[in-house]
Amino acid sequence: MSDQFEQMIQYIKRDVMRRPDVQLDEATPLVSSGLIDSLALVDILMKLEDVTRTRLPAGKIQPKDMDTVQLMFATAAKLGKPRK
């Protein structure tokens, strides 16, 4: 799991925020703290699907369910369906 956390954190820093120097960990609030915009959640959701090899029902996921990397993986574990 820690590898997956790290993969997501690196993706968010490098591709979403474009700030590899920023300090982030799995418990850092992202949307509620203004670090990322809710528009970026679609990219993060697609990346989360790739990392967890699942399909996620975006309609059932609220921005608050994706506010930290920890919450993202908890959401994927709860709602994700194995990818065909």
Added chain:
Amino acid sequence: MSFGEFTRLADEQAQHLSLSGLRAGDSVVLVMPQGISLVAAFAGAMVLGAVPAILAYPNFKTDPVKYSQGLAGVLANLKSPLIVVDTSSTETLLLDHLPKTANTKVTRAAPLQRDEAPPLGTWRRSVPEQIAFIQHSAGTTGLQKGVALSHAAVLRQIDHLARALNITESDRIYSWLPLYHDMGLIACFVLPLVLHLHVVMQSPTSWVAQPATMMQLISDWRCSLTWVPNFALQFLARRVRIEDRAAFDLTSLRAVINCSEPVRAQSIDEFVNAYAASGLKPTVVKTSYAMAENVFAVTQSHVEGSPPRVHVDRQRLLQDGLAVGAEPESSGSTCLVSSGTLVAGQEIRVVDQNDMERQPGEVGEILVRSDCLFDGYYGRPDLSAQALRDGWYHTGDLGLQIDGELYVTGRSKDLIIVAGKNIYPHDIEHIVCQHPAIHDGRAIAFGVPNPNLGTEDIIVVAEVSREDDFLDDAKIQNALRDAIVAELDVAARAIYLKPPRWIVKSTAGKASRAATRQKLSGEHPELMAYDQSSSVGRHERPI
């Protein structure tokens, strides 16, 4: 839902609002999520002859105290006796945090009861010149300007727009646009209401989470018209999986109208190419130039074909404010997309800083006069006098005309548009300067193009009061981000903290946005590279 059912619901809301003390002529603020209850309450207020105003709904990022303080500012300006909410949680939020000086009652909307009973008959005959509703423009909630629009102005705009778009009863509109924005309210709710067209509506939050749902709903419901800000085209092209696109049948769409953000050719082309296999017509994207102060559209591109494009020399456009033809593929050329020709009842002038007419192909500020123009900002004669002079509305937008087509090239006001939402830099700067570590008046915010999203990102640079404050750099940045998102519901892409006396001041002693931006770009080349990727000229030099 049929029109009969909707009429019934609006009538019920009118009864409920009347029992809550609302009277004809009163203004009423609606703080509700996108849905049937909101539109029924909006219509219900008008049934009574009251004046509704829809405000943005608080979400999980919203700071309840700041939201309530801002709302109190709007209430004080509108002198509203009533706020309508949807749930007990919103009611509690407002009751807990709304300043006690706000002498306004909070009530929940009537529960929805769909039945077959006839309307209750609370309808009043409207006076054409009476205010129908109030739209709020950009700004922090407390400082938003309320644009008061009469029934006559709204109906004239709808008539003009319907003609420009050849709207018939067989049209069906799709929308995810928020109803506190003119494009969502006028084009996608009031227009179909007046013309008795079907509308398929979803909330902005559900669309952002699942962009594919827009195309699915258009496909399922055979929608023919929709309005979107420019960024949405690129968002739909890049954030819907190719395998998901195969299921859509988009042959029913006859116009996707790109409006409320600078139009970018690349975004249009990406969108059209991405959905060609789904039956999207290659000429489906149209353009429009619109604003709340004019109810909505000033221009609209022709319903047949694509809006014209011109390739011009980027440097001449930026430095001299002139559209000089250039080879399309040359490195120094930029592509401008027309926002269309004038809709009936509209006039524009393109003028220089001395209000002198610019010639075709010359950039100037766009002024608008029309038969559906607002009378002024509600309760703000000072702002109204600045914006409306001799019957002309000074838009603050820059543009030029070629062969009767309007090309919008930038803004003379330093407005930032993030995903269709207007943000004033001074609102961000005000929030940033409230932090104790930031030197008062020494913060600058501006927008840079985000080519990946087809919209703008917010950049902030601020001076700390003391060099020692750099020890808390990360902490201060986080606090500033928190404050910006809590009040404005937007994220800053980058915040740069600088030492005392770093920000460039004008001769008048005020922080200079243009010069500071240039200095920041010099120190941070990554920002410069980002800035130059724009296909639309910026506007920092005098014209």
